[in-house]
Structures are given as C-alpha cells and as structure tokens.
Amino acid sequence: AQSFEKKILCIGAGYVGGPTMAVIADKCPRYKVTVVDIDAGKIAAWNSDTLPVYEPGLLDVVQRARGKNLFFSTDVPAAIAEADIIFVSVNTPTKATGVGAGMAADLRYWENTARQIRQCADTPKIVVEKSTVPVKTAEAMAQILSMENGGNLFEVLSNPEFLAEGTAVADLENPDRVVIGSRQTPEGVAARDVLVEVYANWVPREKILTSNIWSSEMAKLAANAFLAQRVSSINTIANICESSGANVQEVSRAVGMDRRIGPKFLNAGVGFGGSCFKKDILSLAYLCREAGADAEADYWESVVRINEHQKERFVRRMLDAMFHSMADKRIALFGFAFKPDTGDIRDAPAITIAGRLLDEGAVLAISDPRALDGARSVFGDADGRVEYVEDPYEAAKKSHAIAVLTEWQAYRDLDYTAIYAAMEKPAFFFDGRNVADHAALFDMGFNVYPVGMPA
Numbered sequence: 001a002q003s004f005e006k007k008i009l010c011i012g013a014g015y016v017g018g019p020t021m022a023v024i025a026d027k028c029p030r031y032k033v034t035v036v037d038i039d040a041g042k043i044a045a046w047n048s049d050t051l052p053v054y055e056p057g058l059l060d061v062v063q064r065a066r067g068k069n070l071f072f073s074t075d076v077p078a079a080i081a082e083a084d085i086i087f088v089s090v091n092t093p094t095k096a097t098g099v100g101a102g103m104a105a106d107l108r109y110w111e112n113t114a115r116q117i118r119q120c121a122d123t124p125k126i127v128v129e130k131s132t133v134p135v136k137t138a139e140a141m142a143q144i145l146s147m148e149n150g151g152n153l154f155e156v157l158s159n160p161e162f163l164a165e166g167t168a169v170a171d172l173e174n175p176d177r178v179v180i181g182s183r184q185t186p187e188g189v190a191a192r193d194v195l196v197e198v199y200a201n202w203v204p205r206e207k208i209l210t211s212n213i214w215s216s217e218m219a220k221l222a223a224n225a226f227l228a229q230r231v232s233s234i235n236t237i238a239n240i241c242e243s244s245g246a247n248v249q250e251v252s253r254a255v256g257m258d259r260r261i262g263p264k265f266l267n268a269g270v271g272f273g274g275s276c277f278k279k280d281i282l283s284l285a286y287l288c289r290e291a292g293a294d295a296e297a298d299y300w301e302s303v304v305r306i307n308e309h310q311k312e313r314f315v316r317r318m319l320d321a322m323f324h325s326m327a328d329k330r331i332a333l334f335g336f337a338f339k340p341d342t343g344d345i346r347d348a349p350a351i352t353i354a355g356r357l358l359d360e361g362a363v364l365a366i367s368d369p370r371a372l373d374g375a376r377s378v379f380g381d382a383d384g385r386v387e388y389v390e391d392p393y394e395a396a397k398k399s400h401a402i403a404v405l406t407e408w409q410a411y412r413d414l415d416y417t418a419i420y421a422a423m424e425k426p427a428f429f430f431d432g433r434n435v436a437d438h439a440a441l442f443d444m445g446f447n448v449y450p451v452g453m454p455a
C-alpha cells in the first residue's frame with residue numbers, strides 16, 4: 001500500500017465538503033483525502049461520473065484524483081480512526097422548533113459528528129470546523145471532544161469556507177483568502193501551523209490569515225452579512241429608480257467605480273437566495289439578541305426583510321402590469337436555480353415567486369438548464385398547474401408573460417423575435433435579473449419590465 005504523508009478526512013460530502021476535498025486532493029498528491037457521509041446515495045454519486053453537485057470544472061478535478069488519493073466512503077468510524085486532520089462540513093440549518101426557532105443555527109449534526117469523532121478516535125486529531133457556525137461553537141466542540149477520551153487528543157480549529165456556488169472550483173483554487181482560527185496556546189498554534197502547511201501547497205502565504213477562533217467564526221458570518229447587505233442595499237435603490245427615472249445599472253456603475261466601494265455585488269434583482277445568506281444573517285442577528293444588542297439585531301434582520309419585500313414587490317409589479325389578475329394565465333419562468341451555473345434551488349427566490357403566482361391562479365411553465373428536478377421536488381404537478389420544460393422556446397409558447405428569475409447566459413442569447421411570435425398578446429417580459437436587451441424587446445412589441453429602471 002502507498003504511504004501518505006498525511007491523512008485528511010472530511011465528514012459531510014455536500015456542496016462544500018465534496019469540492020473542497022477534491023481540490024485539496026488534486027493539489028496535494030502526497031495526502032490521502034477521504035470524504036464520508038451518512039447519505040449512501042450521495043457517496044455513490046461522488047463515486048460515479050454524475051456527481052451530486054454540479055460545478056463547472058469539478059468533474060475533471062474529481063477524476064484526476066479519485067481512486068489515487070481521493071476516496072468517497074460511508075465507513076465513518078474507519079475513516080475517523082486513521083485520520084490526522086478531520087474537517088467537519090455537515091449542514092447547519094436554521095433551527096425549526098424550540099428556543100431560537102427560525103433564527104438560531106441548528107447544531108445537532110455538528111454535535112453528532114463531534115460525539116462520533118470522540119468514540120472512534122484513539123490517536124491525536126486536529127478537528128477543523130468547516131461548516132458555518134455561531135461564534136463560540138468551537139468551545140462546545142472542544143468540550144464534547146475532551147470528555148472521556150482524555151483531555152488533549154483533539155485540537156479544534158476554525159476554517160470557514162468562502163466559496164460561492166457556480167464558481168466553487170475557481171474559488172477554491174484561487175481564494176481571496178483562507179482564514180484559520182486557533183487557540184493561542186502552544187498546542188493550538190502547532191495545530192494551526194499544520195493546517196497552514198496544507199493550504200500553502202497552493203495558496204500564497206500572504207493570503208493565509210491566522211486569528212483567534214472567535215474572530216474566524218465571526219469573520220465568516222460577517223462576510224456573508226456584508227455581501228447580502230450589498231444586495232439588499234442596491235435593491236432598495238433599484239426600487240426608487242423605477243419611479244424616479246434613474247437606471248439602477250447606471251447607478252451601480254457610478255457607485256461601484258469608487259474604489260472604496262468596488263463594483264461587485266451591485267446587481268439589483270429579485271433578491272438573494274441560496275442556502276446561506278438568510279440562515280447566516282439570522283444566526284448573526286440571534287447572536288446579537290442573545291448579547292442584548294437589539295439595535296444591532298434589528299439592523300441585520302432588516303437585510304432579510306428587504307429581501308422578502310423584493311420578491312413580493314416583483315410579484316406585485318407583474319400583477320399591476322397584467323391587469324391585476326393572473327387567473328389561468330400561462331407564465332413562463334426563465335430560471336429556477338438561486339443563481340446561474342448551479343442546479344441548487346435552496347432558498348431560491350423562484351420558490352417564493354412561483355408559489356405566489358400559483359396563489360394568484362397562474363399556470364406556470366418552469367424552465368431551467370439544471371434545476372428542473374429541484375423545482376419538481378417543490379411543486380410536483382400542482383394539480384396540472386405547473387409544467388417543467390427544458391426548452392425555453394417551448395416554455396414561452398402560448399404564454400402571457402415571461403419572468404426571468406435566474407441570469408443563465410442562455411437567456412441572453414435567445415431569439416426573442418421567435419419567442420414573441422409564439423406568445424399570447426399583449427406579451428409581457430419581466431426581467432428580474434436584467435439580462436435582456438430591453439430596447440430591442442420593446443421594439444419587437446413586448447411590454448418590458450426590467451428591475452430598477454422605468455418600464
């Protein structure tokens with residue numbers, strides 16, 4: 001058997017665990033990297049050529065390393081027993097019931113993992129928090145880990161992940177920074193240095209930041225809160241643009257060229273989605289409330305409130321334009337995923353918007369290059385009121401309106417003259433992501449409603 005310099009394990013083979021470990025394995029052939037999950041179906045998919053997550057470039061990375069130094073398995077105890085470094089990348093959803101319901105992070109999966117590590121380990125391990133967790137979670141972990149099995153078998157580090165879906169491989173290969181939090185004791189610093197060495201295989205040293213554990217945990221929540229806040233901020237500006245004659249794309253450009261502000265994350269739209277922004281802001285707001293910082297909690301909660309408002313406002317704009325009735329009108333939804341280049345629909349604005357359109361009596365033709373299975377899992381056939389149509393031309397046929405909810409590149413390149421010809425008249429175009437050439441659509445005869453510019 002080949003001998004490896006280090007054995008790395010990741011518990012949780014999801015959107016973060018799978019791609020992150022694939023890149024580590026690819027960059028560090030001297031390490032053995034194993035990814036385990038309790039979901040056998042997911043592990044089988046990681047071992048096939050139909051990976052459980054779609055990310056551009058990921059299959060190549062996996063195929064380069066899989067079977068050589070990258071392994072996917074369901075044998076959690078054996079993997080724990082042999083590992084030197086254990087990343088924990090399980091899900092940390094919002095708590096559904098009990099204290100903090102709807103706000104606080106549910107740490108049951110994390111805690112289960114810690115208990116399992118304690119049971120199966122009899123050699124020293126570095127345990128790395130990869131999941132996004134409330135500040136001070138590492139302390140709870142250390143407590144669970146230190147029971148029975150003796151005090152100093154485990155050192156807990158915080159190493160949050162900043163990858164975005166759709167660009168996971170590029171983000172992992174070339175991160176803006178890597179953050180590693182540790183205790184400031186000799187043992188903590190030694191463990192931290194082991195993890196620094198892992199990343200230093202491909203990340204420049206000056207991009208590897210070390211800090212205390214709590215700063216590292218807080219940095220992750222703060223980064224997501226800042227990003228989401230930019231989206232809510234530009235959406236509030238967009239909404240005022242619509243009535244004032246300003247154009248939000250021109251405003252974003254003018255604002256973003258200030259180097260202190262920067263051009264990214266200033267696209268107005270139907271609101272942010274994804275599994276993390278809302279959950280992480282609510283988790284941050286909950287931390288604020290628990291610390292007695294109500295004004296601070298209110299501030300961050302308002303970012304989520306504006307986002308909910310944005311989705312409802314989009315539906316209202318459709319209703320207003322379409323004579324206050326959706327009853328039995330066919331609406332083609334272009335895009336269902338929460339962003340392009342992913343099949344992920346978790347917390348997608350499309351879920352809320354489609355649900356509201358169904359409430360209003362509409363019939364939906366949902367189209368998306370990657371997320372139709374996800375959409376089907378949400379709405380089923382809704383008594384025949386929802387169709388799932390791969391081809392946007394088919395989805396638009398005989399529809400009264402098109403609503404663009406995800407900015408897939410494909411939607412920029414369609415033959416809208418042909419689409420217009422096949423629609424009911426008057427034909428409406430609600431561009432929730434500002435992907436289309438609005439003047440051209442107008443000339444074809446569409447009633448065009450972009451976000452953040454006069455109709």
Ligand code: NAD
Nearest residue numbers: 012013014015016037038039089090091092109131132161
């Ligand atoms: P996910 O739901 O895709 O994956 C989590 C996996 O953990 C699941 O496959 C689940 O079966 C597995 N799991 C749960 N308990 C387990 C156990 N006891 N043993 C083995 N496996 C177990 O979640 P994700 O999107 O990968 O997110 C994981 C964490 O990373 C979350 O805390 C999230 O906030 C954070 N995060 C996510 C992203 C993202 O883009 N999705 C980015 C940065 C950080």
Ligand code: UGA
Nearest residue numbers: 161162163164165265266267269271272273274276338339
């Ligand atoms: C986000 C962060 O960007 C990552 O750094 C972080 O690691 C991750 O959350 C996480 O913790 O899960 P992700 O949710 O995958 O990544 O995707 P983003 O590109 O951030 O987009 C989030 C949402 O905001 C999408 O619905 C997108 O359409 C929306 N958005 C983004 C806008 O509406 N306008 C923008 O200008 C940018």
